[in-house]
Amino acid sequence: MLLYNSLTRKREEFVPREAGKVSMYTCGPTVYHFAHIGNLRTYIMEDVLEKYLSYSGYEVNRVMNITDVGHLSSDGDTGEDKMLKGAKREHKTVLEIAKYYTDAFFSDCDKLNIKVPGTVQPATGCIAEFIELVEGLLNKGYAYIAGGNVYFDTSKLEEYYVFNDFTEEDLEVGVREGVEGDENKKNKADFVLWFTKSKFDDQELKWDSPWGVGYPGWHIECSGISMKYLGEYLDIHCGGIDNQFPHHTNEIAQSEAYIGHKWCNYWFHVYHLNTNSGKMSKSSGEFLTVSLLESKGYNPLAYRYFCLQSHYRKSLVFSYENLDNATTAYNKLVVRLAQLDENDGELDEAAFSEGKKKFTDALDNDLNTSLAVTALYDVLKLKTNGKTKLALIADFDRVLSIGLVEAAAKVRAEKRAEEEKKNAENAYDMSDPFVAEIVGLIEQRKQAKKDKNYAEADRIREYLASKNVTLIDTPQGTTFKIG
Ligand code: AMP
Ligand code: ZN
Numbered sequence: 001m002l003l004y005n006s007l008t009r010k011r012e013e014f015v016p017r018e019a020g021k022v023s024m025y026t027c028g029p030t031v032y033h034f035a036h037i038g039n040l041r042t043y044i045m046e047d048v049l050e051k052y053l054s055y056s057g058y059e060v061n062r063v064m065n066i067t068d069v070g071h072l073s074s075d076g077d078t079g080e081d082k083m084l085k086g087a088k089r090e091h092k093t094v095l096e097i098a099k100y101y102t103d104a105f106f107s108d109c110d111k112l113n114i115k116v117p118g119t120v121q122p123a124t125g126c127i128a129e130f131i132e133l134v135e136g137l138l139n140k141g142y143a144y145i146a147g148g149n150v151y152f153d154t155s156k157l158e159e160y161y162v163f164n165d166f167t168e169e170d171l172e173v174g175v176r177e178g179v180e181g182d183e184n185k186k187n188k189a190d191f192v193l194w195f196t197k198s199k200f201d202d203q204e205l206k207w208d209s210p211w212g213v214g215y216p217g218w219h220i221e222c223s224g225i226s227m228k229y230l231g232e233y234l235d236i237h238c239g240g241i242d243n244q245f246p247h248h249t250n251e252i253a254q255s256e257a258y259i260g261h262k263w264c265n266y267w268f269h270v271y272h273l274n275t276n277s278g279k280m281s282k283s284s285g286e287f288l289t290v291s292l293l294e295s296k297g298y299n300p301l302a303y304r305y306f307c308l309q310s311h312y313r314k315s316l317v318f319s320y321e322n323l324d325n326a327t328t329a330y331n332k333l334v335v336r337l338a339q340l341d342e343n344d345g346e347l348d349e350a351a352f353s354e355g356k357k358k359f360t361d362a363l364d365n366d367l368n369t370s371l372a373v374t375a376l377y378d379v380l381k382l383k384t385n386g387k388t389k390l391a392l393i394a395d396f397d398r399v400l401s402i403g404l405v406e407a408a409a410k411v412r413a414e415k416r417a418e419e420e421k422k423n424a425e426n427a428y429d430m431s432d433p434f435v436a437e438i439v440g441l442i443e444q445r446k447q448a449k450k451d452k453n454y455a456e457a458d459r460i461r462e463y464l465a466s467k468n469v470t471l472i473d474t475p476q477g478t479t480f481k482i483g
Helices: 037-055 082-090 094-111 127-139 168-175 218-230 241-259 290-295 300-308 320-338 349-364 369-381 386-400 404-427 433-450 454-466
Strands: 002-005 010-013 021-026 059-066 119-122 143-146 149-152 191-195 234-240 264-270 273-275 316-318 469-474 477-482
Touching: 002 264, 021 037, 021 218, 037 059, 037 094, 037 234, 037 264, 037 273, 037 290, 037 300, 037 316, 037 386, 059 218, 082 094, 094 290, 094 300, 119 218, 127 143, 127 149, 127 191, 127 218, 127 241, 149 241, 191 218, 191 241, 218 234, 218 241, 234 241, 241 264, 290 300, 300 320, 300 369, 316 320, 320 369, 320 404, 349 369, 349 386, 369 386, 386 404, 404 469, 404 477, 433 454, 433 469, 433 477, 454 469
Parallel strands: 021 059, 021 234, 059 119, 234 264, 273 316
Antiparallel strands: 002 010, 143 149, 149 191, 469 477
8 A cells, every 4th residue: 555654755655564463643632622624634534544454454553642731822832721721711620621522522523433543542641651751851861951841852853854844944934933932942943841830820730740740741642642552663643734843743853762763654644624714723713513514404424525535635625515515426326326226136256356446446545535436436337236336335435434335225215115105005095084084193193293192192093903904103104004
């Protein structure tokens, strides 16, 4: 499989360190608010990567953190802890909002068919590990204490800007523009490993440390949690493109300084979802969440389908018009699949392999989900039977996870029930007063149920039973049988 590696800036053959096994780390959400659908684009594409690796036969061990402390409003180590800001906004404690938004995140993941990684670890559960890392970095001379905080000394590295060609000057004029400098830093790129001296002394969560009571920096969390569960060698590290700098740059700096060798081989970054007016935001404009889409009548899986239609290394523009188009295409696809008959023929091995090859070729080519979706449509054009086509769709959906098999089965069942209802009605002469009475009573019973008048509904059923009429309830309505 070819995968673009942000570290080498090339597409490379993916070869894990240990044959057949992949260790994968994902930067998890900062749980101070709901995830917006941009954040979720990143988690959808990472989910596709994990599932495709499993589909290809690898045993994937995936770990994700939950950032519940230390992520400040500015990447320049200044500003308030986002968690504290969220807690103040909602007049709750930090732990209360962490729990609430962690649950909300996993509920969104569930709606989008995003599998929960094998290990999920909140940062507040690994403070001892972070302290050990910081101590190690101090002992090795990669860190220093200034003004009460512990900083990583980027001047000790041969190469710090591993993902781009930034210089100290870029930091001065560009990246950190508008952020007031931290006087304690020896070099502009240095970053905090452990805070004890925050401008905000109302920081809620604090722990004892060799450097005083305080809390960890955001970057150290991911190094600590990754190494705790996956050891000193990592195959794939993923996140959104904005995580490249400074977050992932700092993770690499501190991890490799601590372990003394290369840490992670492949870096997978998902480009942003933007709106027509620019960057997606939690604080300005319409805050786009999965629940908001649902409240407008959209199926979350149509949003997943929308994401799959474009490559993860291209920015994607969200608009309701684009989502409408994806929804129409998704629904049409489901209707076409529902027309296939699973009992039509035996599995046609040759056609199955032909269809599958297009799909794996697409995903082997740097996870090209847009071509994988094309491969899905190509299945419909294959000269083979319904059984084989449906088997291919089910196979692809192990990775794409857009619920095609279930959705098609539902449409099929609805159609069948509707036909059964029609057949039952056609079987009797509607001009017969007895049949007309039955149909009328079925309507009355429906209304009684709606009004929660179950006694009346039961009375009608029993009355009809006494006349030898059996009612048959289906999700699409009630039919009957006489005799
Ligand atoms: P956060 O909860 O802010 O820590 O972000 C969670 C994940 O979403 C990170 O991997 C970010 O890189 C990613 N992310 C943030 N904004 C966007 C966006 N507009 N589109 C796609 N991914 C994003
Ligand atoms: Zn991270």
